[in-house]
Amino acid sequence: MKIGILGLGLIGGSLGYDLRSLGHHVLGVSRRLSTCEKAIALGSVNEASVDISLLAAAEVVFICTPIGLIVPQFQQLIDHLPVSTVITDVGSVKAPIVKAIAPQWSNFIGGHPMAGLAESGIEAAQRDLFVGRPYVLTPDETTPKTAIAIVEEIVRSLGANLYYCPPDEHDRAVSLISHLPVMVSAALIATCMGETDTHVLQLAQNLASSGFRDTSRVGGGNPELGVMMAQYNRQALLSSLAQYRQNLAKLTNLIEQSDWAALEFQLQANGKARPKFVE
Known part of the structure; x- marks a missing residue:
């Protein structure tokens, strides 16, 4: 299968490595020629260009740009694609992206691999980045089953753990465990x-x-990514920050009151809860 990757940073570059190892022909597009040349030299892609029209031959396209560029880049991309092309993205915020793109492109399905690192750029890309990691897909009621099946098969082949949820639920959950x-x-x-x-x-x-x-x-980590998390998932993040502030105030109060028994009880409860998130 010919698969396009728009954005050759950490996620796009890592995706390219794994897709090539699975036998796919990978077409990459980046804003910088030097990134394209490096991606080819590293073996992340078969072909690369700064010209988005390179992706016209792709059957599936992954948009792997920063969150704020996903919709603008999609607008440029669709001028070069047949309507049969399946498009997905890897943004860490889903509701605004799905809302903007799904009405314009029937074969779109939102996605988010939970596999980030502190480092960024094609140099940080690595093989098997997605193995054992959660990968969320956020189809809506209009998403064709064929498009879902195609992206699902690719995600499973990466060794990721696949989850489905509505875009708004994704954003609320991710605000708690990633953006907060x-x-x-x-x-x-x-x-x-x-x-x-x-x-x-x-x-x-x-x-x-x-x-x-x-x-x-x-x-x-990447300050641009942090700002975009806050900008595009603003309400969910503000809610999570408010909850965090309440819990921090509770701990502060226990220390001010020298209530060591209550503090120990709370820390024990936290210790019991943590494995539900990380194990």
Whole structure:
């Protein structure tokens, strides 16, 4: 099958590696010629170009651009495609994308692989990135079963764990486990850097180890992606931040009241709940 990838960053480049290993002919498009050349040299794609018309030959196209470019790039893309082409995307926000694209392209199905890294760009792309990771598809009532089946088969072949849900439910869930952690992690880094005693700040930087590394990773990642998460999933993220603020206030109050028994009870409950999300 000829499969097109529009956007050759971490996700697009990784997708290209795996699709080629499965025997597909991969056509890649990027805004930068240097990225196209690198993607070919690395073996992520068979062909690459800055000209979006290269994707006219593709049977399926994955739009792997940043969230804010998905709809604009789709508008350019459809001028070159037959109506039979199946289009999907990998954006981490689904409701506004599905709302904008589905009425214009019947063979569209929203998608989101939960497989991001702190690094970005074609250089960060890696093989088997999607193995064992959740991959969400968000068809609506108008999505043709044939289009769903085609994308489903590709996703399963990547070794990902496939899930289906409505776009708005996806956005609410992802705001809790993906977008909220970015903002919380960013606030953690900002809090540390706000230390006014330079000696204490330097000591903290010297002593930071695995705990800080784990909790600060997503907050120190791609700032463009973080802004787009907030911009395009604004209401769901604000709701999650409000809930987080309430829980942080609760912990603050327990410490202020020296209620160590209640604090221990809460931390024990958190410890029991965590495996439901990460194991």
